[in-house]
Amino acid sequence: MKKTKIALAACITGTIALSACNDDGDADNDSGEEIANIDGTSLTEEAFTDELKNEFGPELFNQMVQDTILREQAEELDIGDEEVDAELEDMREQMGVEDDEQLLEMLQMQLQIPVDSVDELKEDFLLPQVVIEELSTAEVDITEEDKEDYYEENEEELTEVEVRHILVEDVETAEEVLNELEGEMSFEDAVEEYSEDTASVPEGGNVGAFPQEGHQMDENFAEAAFELDIEEISDPVESQMGYHIIEVLDRNETYEELEEEIESRLTQEQSKMPEEVIQELMEESDIEIMDSEYEGWLQESEAEPMQ
The missing domain is CATH 3.10.50.40 (Chitinase A; domain 3)
Incomplete structure (x- = not known):
């Protein structure tokens, strides 16, 4: 199946950025510590994080939930390095690059994806992508007759x-x-x-x-x-x-020359949309909101789901 990986990149960018921010587990988001002073006016860490929550909270909250669910699905589907490495090679081919340094540079420059290493790209972008692709095509059933008729x-x-x-x-x-x-x-x-x-x-x-x-x-x-x-x-x-x-x-x-392309098109027609896969996973997951402050945030954001 011919995959549209590059088109998915912008939709997962927010999750990658969020993961990077979330790596700093020592940050005290409730701290009133001063982080900047502008002409005598103090800017505290608490004010900064409150502004982030007010501006982007529901969107980032839902992205974190989706990211957690997709990582759990990766374990259930037993997706490992082999599948992710194949996805990486496919991405290199689509972008017309051979080495990782050039690939990262193109992703950062063209798609504004803030990944600093191939390991980060694989973990935060390609692994969720493999999960969604497997789930979206799980119920696809294409027969030889289907392909011949399409031709x-x-x-x-x-x-x-x-x-x-x-x-x-x-x-x-x-x-x-x-x-x-x-x-x-x-x-x-x-x-x-x-x-x-x-x-x-x-x-x-x-x-x-x-x-x-x-x-x-x-x-x-x-x-x-x-x-x-x-x-x-x-x-x-x-x-x-x-x-x-x-x-x-x-x-x-000829049919033989075009069979792979035909199967790709039919697979795309029968596949679930990424948004549908995400929605189903969210509905099937046991998500318990422990803090009443966040009760209205789940799926409240209009941000486009990861694809």
Whole structure:
């Protein structure tokens, strides 16, 4: 199943931040100790924590409850390092990185996830994610007949092409590139010398595979790609970014080639939403509020549940 891990990250960020704050078990939240003084006005720890409770209390309270429940579920499901490490590798692949340092930097910069180590990422983010994914798909049942029927009904939409391209500013340069390719220059060398798509240059111009429908490519680019045979090179194709020379590297259109994608789609259709999984776990858990101050907080927050 193709998993949407990166899309889940923002929803678990609050829990990670909360876990980090909660690690300091020695903090005395009822302390009237002065923590800052502004032009003679004292700011106490008690005032600071009261403000945090008033502003974020119900949201963080529910996140702590959910986090506790998910950790209990991880033990019940016997989820260990193997499953979490597989999730980590999948995340690296989705974000296009190979080393942990680069992964952490991208998570911090792009998704604002405050994780300082891979161990913290695995414990506070990936472990809960594995739990939710297992529970959301627990009742999924897909037969071979289901997959074959889906293929027959959606064959055109499912068809994918894998392409590489060279992006240049104007049609004159595109024609120059075509002349070079018709000569002795290889596509890889032309990418290196001419292409302005810096993201795909290290991959030899490869932008991966995309389906005939539901893609995010420029329409002119996609239409031209699907008209090409494997290893055929296009004439200059204009898009909003400039002009492209496109080569189709592969085409996936048979049932056997698309079976994995079909199963992924059907699994996603039958899976429970993460919010539903969280709600069911909350309802099934024996949650006893010991302090009357917090009685109205449980599930009161409108914060989006972890996914």
